[in-house]
Amino acid sequence: MTALRSGAKWRPEIERLIAGADAFQLFWSRAAAASENVTKEWQTALRLISDRKKGETFIRPVFWEEPMPPAPEQLEEIHFAFEPDLVR
Numbered sequence: 001m002t003a004l005r006s007g008a009k010w011r012p013e014i015e016r017l018i019a020g021a022d023a024f025q026l027f028w029s030r031a032a033a034a035s036e037n038v039t040k041e042w043q044t045a046l047r048l049i050s051d052r053k054k055g056e057t058f059i060r061p062v063f064w065e066e067p068m069p070p071a072p073e074q075l076e077e078i079h080f081a082f083e084p085d086l087v088r
Contacts, residue, residue: 011040014041014044015044018041018044018045018048019044019048019053023057023058023059023060024041024042024045024054024058024059024060025060025061025062026038026041026042026045026059026060026061026062026075027061027062027063027086028061028062028063028068028069028071028080029063029064029065029069030065030069032069033069033070033072039072042059042072042074042075043074045058045059046059046074046075059075059078060081061075061078061079061080061081062080062081062082062083062086063080063081063082063083064082064083064084064085064086064087066082068080068082
C-alpha cells in the first residue's frame with residue numbers, strides 16, 4: 001500500500017511507508033521548515049540512515065523557493081537540489 005487508508009492512525013503508517021521506501025523525497029519550503037510533522041518525517045528518514053537500514057543517499061531533498069529556507073543542522077551536509085519547475 002502506498003496511500004493512507006481512511007481511519008488509519010497516520011503517524012505510524014507514514015513511518016512504515018518511509019521505512020519501506022527506496023528514497024525519501026523531501027520537498028523543502030518555508031512551510032516544510034516550520035512543520036512539526038515534516039520534521040518528524042525527515043528525522044525518521046535520518047534515523048533509518050544512522051541505523052544502517054538505508055543508504056546515505058536515501059534522503060533526496062529539493063527546493064524551489066529562493067533563497068532556500070535554511071536547512072536544519074542535521075541535514076546541512078546533504079545537498080538540496082534546486083527545482084524551480086516545482087512551482088508550476
